[in-house]
Amino acid sequence: MPLPQTEAPGRLQAELMSRGLRMTHQRRTILSVVETAKQHLDASQILRRARKLDPQVDRVTVYRTLKLLKRHGLVDELDLMHMQGEKHFYERRPQRDHIHMACLRCGKITEFESDLFDRLKGQIQRDCQFHIVVTRLEIGGYCAQCRSASKQ
Amino acid sequence: MPLPQTEAPGRLQAELMSRGLRMTHQRRTILSVVETAKQHLDASQILRRARKLDPQVDRVTVYRTLKLLKRHGLVDELDLMHMQGEKHFYERRPQRDHIHMACLRCGKITEFESDLFDRLKGQIQRDCQFHIVVTRLEIGGYCAQCRSASKQ
DNA sequence: TTCCTGTTGATATCGAGTTGCAATTATAGC
DNA sequence: GCTATAATTGCAACTCGATATCAACAGGAA
Ligand SMILES: [Mn+2]
Ligand SMILES: [Mn+2]
Ligand SMILES: [Zn+2]
Ligand SMILES: [Zn+2]
Numbered sequence: 001m002p003l004p005q006t007e008a009p010g011r012l013q014a015e016l017m018s019r020g021l022r023m024t025h026q027r028r029t030i031l032s033v034v035e036t037a038k039q040h041l042d043a044s045q046i047l048r049r050a051r052k053l054d055p056q057v058d059r060v061t062v063y064r065t066l067k068l069l070k071r072h073g074l075v076d077e078l079d080l081m082h083m084q085g086e087k088h089f090y091e092r093r094p095q096r097d098h099i100h101m102a103c104l105r106c107g108k109i110t111e112f113e114s115d116l117f118d119r120l121k122g123q124i125q126r127d128c129q130f131h132i133v134v135t136r137l138e139i140g141g142y143c144a145q146c147r148s149a150s151k152q
Numbered sequence: 153m154p155l156p157q158t159e160a161p162g163r164l165q166a167e168l169m170s171r172g173l174r175m176t177h178q179r180r181t182i183l184s185v186v187e188t189a190k191q192h193l194d195a196s197q198i199l200r201r202a203r204k205l206d207p208q209v210d211r212v213t214v215y216r217t218l219k220l221l222k223r224h225g226l227v228d229e230l231d232l233m234h235m236q237g238e239k240h241f242y243e244r245r246p247q248r249d250h251i252h253m254a255c256l257r258c259g260k261i262t263e264f265e266s267d268l269f270d271r272l273k274g275q276i277q278r279d280c281q282f283h284i285v286v287t288r289l290e291i292g293g294y295c296a297q298c299r300s301a302s303k304q
Numbered sequence: 305t306t307c308c309t310g311t312t313g314a315t316a317t318c319g320a321g322t323t324g325c326a327a328t329t330a331t332a333g334c
Numbered sequence: 335g336c337t338a339t340a341a342t343t344g345c346a347a348c349t350c351g352a353t354a355t356c357a358a359c360a361g362g363a364a
Pocket of ligand 3: 103104105106107108142143144145146
């Protein structure tokens with residue numbers, strides 16, 4: 001039993017349990033991977049990390065769990081400009097939405113929060129009578145380093 | 153010869169030719185499909201429409217042409233929340249960027265332009281020293297119709 | 305502990321998109 | 335208009351992210 005049941009349940013686990021969902025060993029493992037990730041991970045990276053904790057976990061369960069988390073609004077899915085293949089990336093939904101910038105040269109991902117973004121969402125809800133559930137603002141371009149590097 | 157060579161070249165075609173790219177019959181066909189599309193089309197829809205004009209056109213050529221158009225910043229790629237499968241959708245890049253809202257109930261796609269969005273992009277370029285090449289703001293939620301329909 | 309139902313793993317399969325390569329063709333130069 | 339040549343195409347095979355199926359399993363209420 002690599003993952004003792006007694007560990008403090010993360011927020012993701014608590015969220016799912018409060019919604020009456022069954023908490024399996026595999027789910028706990030996958031949730032802990034998503035929750036402790038310091039970067040944006042794709043499904044196969046999540047699988048690899050989950051297997052380190054519990055070699056039993058199957059690829060299919062990772063996909064099923066990610067779909068579940070998306071459906072409950074607990075993780076967000078990103079393209080990050082599909083810079084290498086068609087994979088999607090996942091991150092815990094933060095308190096406040098943020099913007100993702102992907103550098104088309106070095107691949108670096110930068111996050112950015114902005115009042116203007118919050119106001120824009122407000123405008124959309126008001127002017128379009130559209131009830132926003134999920135937002136995804138992704139920007140491709142060139143980061144500061146790569147800009148100065150390419151100026152000679 | 154369903155597509156006479158004498159037809160006025162569309163803007164996409166003119167753009168590509170001005171960049172010194174070869175203008176093949178297949179490309180002309182695919183460009184005309186993309187250019188005249190009234191909705192967001194995925195690759196297989198583009199193929200089907202292109203084949204109506206020239207049954208010779210191959211699936212691979214559609215993908216290659218879309219990649220070319222993306223690389224030249226002439227079309228934008230969208231997920232539209234991946235509501236049915238993993239397809240991507242394409243549209244001619246407009247003068248002014250717009251936002252895409254996808255209704256998670258009826259699937260309707262709504263477009264929206266906003267000064268706040270333009271200002272947000274300006275802020276990002278300034279504050280993050282990030283040179284923006286492409287932006288993609290996609291929002292999932294519930295449209296006005298579906299909201300009132302679900303209120304009993 | 306029992307029972308029931310939701311969940312899982314193994315496998316096969318789907319389907320969007322890519323690759324390799326020989327045949328074709330656009331176009332620049334004559 | 336020809337010719338030469340390098341870009342482009344079509345076909346087939348392939349990659350790989352994601353899904354469907356279904357028997358076996360296990361969470362958790364009673
Ligand atoms: Mn995508
Ligand atoms: Mn659009
Ligand atoms: Zn960079
Ligand atoms: Zn709707």
